Amino acid sequence: xxxxxxxxxxxxxxxxxxxxxxxxxxxxxxxxxxxxxxxxxxxxxxxxxxxxxxxxxxxxxxxxxxxxxxxxxxxxxxxxxxxxxxxxxxxxxxxxxxxxxxxxxxxxxxxxxxxxxxxxxxxxxxxxxxxxxxxxxxxxxxxxxxxxxxxxxxxxxxxxxxxxxxxxxxxxxxxxxxxxxxxxxxxxxxxxxxxxxxxxxxxxxxxxxxxxxxxxxxxxxxxxxxxxxxxxxxxxxxxxxxxxxxxxxxxxxxxxxxxxxxxxxxxxxxxxxxxxxxxxxxxxxxxxxxxxxxxxxxxxxxxxxxxxxxxxxxxxxxxxxxxxxxxxxxxxxxxxxxxxxxxxxxxxxxxxxxxxxxxxxxxxxxxxxxxxxxxxxxxxxxxxxxxxxxxxxxxxxxxxxxxxxxxxxxxxxxxxxxxxxxxxxxxxxxxxxxxxxxxxxxxxxxxxxxxxxxxxxxxxxxxxxxxxxxxxxxxxxxxxxxxxxxxxxxxxxxxxxxxxxxxxxxxxxxxxxxxxxxxxxxxxxxx
Amino acid sequence: xxxxxxxxxxxxxxxxxxxxxxxxxxxxxxxxxxxxxxxxxxxxxxxxxxxxxxxxxxxxxxxxxxxxxxxxxxxxxxxxxxxxxxxxxxxxxxxxxxxxxxxxxxxxxxxxxxxxxxxxxxxxxxxxxxxxxxxxxxxxxxxxxxxxxxxxxxxxxxxxxxxxxxxxxxxxxxxxxxxxxxx
Numbered sequence: 001x002x003x004x005x006x007x008x009x010x011x012x013x014x015x016x017x018x019x020x021x022x023x024x025x026x027x028x029x030x031x032x033x034x035x036x037x038x039x040x041x042x043x044x045x046x047x048x049x050x051x052x053x054x055x056x057x058x059x060x061x062x063x064x065x066x067x068x069x070x071x072x073x074x075x076x077x078x079x080x081x082x083x084x085x086x087x088x089x090x091x092x093x094x095x096x097x098x099x100x101x102x103x104x105x106x107x108x109x110x111x112x113x114x115x116x117x118x119x120x121x122x123x124x125x126x127x128x129x130x131x132x133x134x135x136x137x138x139x140x141x142x143x144x145x146x147x148x149x150x151x152x153x154x155x156x157x158x159x160x161x162x163x164x165x166x167x168x169x170x171x172x173x174x175x176x177x178x179x180x181x182x183x184x185x186x187x188x189x190x191x192x193x194x195x196x197x198x199x200x201x202x203x204x205x206x207x208x209x210x211x212x213x214x215x216x217x218x219x220x221x222x223x224x225x226x227x228x229x230x231x232x233x234x235x236x237x238x239x240x241x242x243x244x245x246x247x248x249x250x251x252x253x254x255x256x257x258x259x260x261x262x263x264x265x266x267x268x269x270x271x272x273x274x275x276x277x278x279x280x281x282x283x284x285x286x287x288x289x290x291x292x293x294x295x296x297x298x299x300x301x302x303x304x305x306x307x308x309x310x311x312x313x314x315x316x317x318x319x320x321x322x323x324x325x326x327x328x329x330x331x332x333x334x335x336x337x338x339x340x341x342x343x344x345x346x347x348x349x350x351x352x353x354x355x356x357x358x359x360x361x362x363x364x365x366x367x368x369x370x371x372x373x374x375x376x377x378x379x380x381x382x383x384x385x386x387x388x389x390x391x392x393x394x395x396x397x398x399x400x401x402x403x404x405x406x407x408x409x410x411x412x413x414x415x416x417x418x419x420x421x422x423x424x425x426x427x428x429x430x431x432x433x434x435x436x437x438x439x440x441x442x443x444x445x446x447x448x449x450x451x452x453x454x455x456x457x458x459x460x461x462x463x464x465x466x467x468x469x470x471x472x473x474x475x476x477x478x479x480x481x482x483x484x485x486x487x488x489x490x491x492x493x494x495x496x497x498x499x500x501x502x503x504x505x506x507x508x509x510x511x512x513x514x515x516x517x518x519x520x521x522x523x524x525x526x527x
Numbered sequence: 528x529x530x531x532x533x534x535x536x537x538x539x540x541x542x543x544x545x546x547x548x549x550x551x552x553x554x555x556x557x558x559x560x561x562x563x564x565x566x567x568x569x570x571x572x573x574x575x576x577x578x579x580x581x582x583x584x585x586x587x588x589x590x591x592x593x594x595x596x597x598x599x600x601x602x603x604x605x606x607x608x609x610x611x612x613x614x615x616x617x618x619x620x621x622x623x624x625x626x627x628x629x630x631x632x633x634x635x636x637x638x639x640x641x642x643x644x645x646x647x648x649x650x651x652x653x654x655x656x657x658x659x660x661x662x663x664x665x666x667x668x669x670x671x672x673x674x675x676x677x678x679x680x681x682x683x684x685x686x687x688x689x690x691x692x693x694x695x696x697x698x699x700x701x702x703x704x705x706x707x708x709x710x
Binding site: 111223516518 | 555
């Protein structure tokens, strides 16, 4: 029996978190990091939103009036990159950080230091990306898909953009690894896989998707870099490469990425609707299997983004039918949400309003997606404003509505204060009216033939563009209410109870509001 | 989780302390294997058509995933065995895996060992369970929930004797204070 070294009890790092700003720089606490992600995401939402305002201001009337065409394209490109990688994804990671440990009965995330790094990479990545606006040759302007050969004409900004994308990817991968390690290994006793809340399930599957596709993005952008600076010819036709192959590789990443942006939203809505319908979620198992099916199908539908490049008919048929198949598990989800509400004792607080808005408006986006899936129709709609309308219904009234619903739902738990319900409802109704004024006319513009990514257009499109721009400005202004409500709730307000919502179920509601710095001083009881 | 077992002698006891864990080594291995199979299939598929730069990134990522899961599983499979024998108390630490040996063993004379359950130096952190004698101290069960630590402290204290008994903190002193500080 050896006599080994003993620990001095004062050696431990329990002196408390650092003070002031350094607390946030050095924190490894999942709640602190969740807060950082969510605030960063809110900031990026307004930065990306400001770029959208520039786009809509230019498109307010035909002709060139505010910005030059090249700057317009910089705005569309950076708006998309910032909203996707800077607003929506970090918001979901923030929600995951705050909620996953509390939902599965764990004290923290599995890899807290890595969690800190994965957040703190982001401000540098986005500073670099936004900084490209001030470089010689301007920011990248080839669209968020950064197709060669166009993107290879980017000026000094090109390597910075590639590096920024790599940093965003590293951050996402580290976040995904943390989510997987936490969910698999740190569930409380009794929390079996099929007892996990839907938000946890959707995040586990999202993390799996991230792990599968992020190397594809990293490889693709690195090959662009070597084509530009190291004389390789992966995608350069002059050297024997194939630019269309870039589209394949990009969309092999890009389509699962779309589901990375929406699956956690499905999870949030699946938590909220049962609470305010005061019923159990209808078809829990089918929800889990539907999520997994959507994730699987996301790997075999990528070429529906490029029907017009000239594929064999067999290929078009395969990708068309595979894409249409996604409507089945998605339909299962919508059916289950509606069935959960059926004969429920529903009330319509702000989180529920946003969740209902999600169900209705996301379904509109889903249907326009089905239209785009039909190859012969897509030849008409491809690269028109119809596509812009489609993916904004999916991402704004889908992903962002779910994030807002989730924020209103869990904000009282996080802060210990109730938000202002009247202002919350105003925010919902203003957003919902204006977002439809903003995006619905874009369907008509697309069907009439207006191409996307252009700063000027034929006068026949003037009215719908003007309506859309007015909706855009009003939607943008409405979001200032959201920032005000969130900040004022953090600063104070009516005390929230621990349960917050009477119909809410799950381990997070067994904790005090706000929860202690370290959750679950008692072993949680899983029912 | 704390398990108490009788030892071979009349006054002998064993306390086995483990953190919550929800997946076995094998389960984690299967998971990494399935993810690696998919990631490498994608990487190799692209390499075959000439886009070989996906493969090294897939390798790096799977390496990172493996390290992340390995560290997590290692932490989730910690075990501390406190063996209370006639004349000594032995604290053995190691990894809960078939065939593995304790990584670290500490012994105290039973007559002198005392138990302390103390506030952490900052109120946001849980209270700490400490065994000590002759000026040496060792913290145990830092992976346990507060309630488990407290009940383990009570059982050990009643068996071995207390230090700082008068200052034994209540539940409100153990990691609950953030609420008050924040308001």
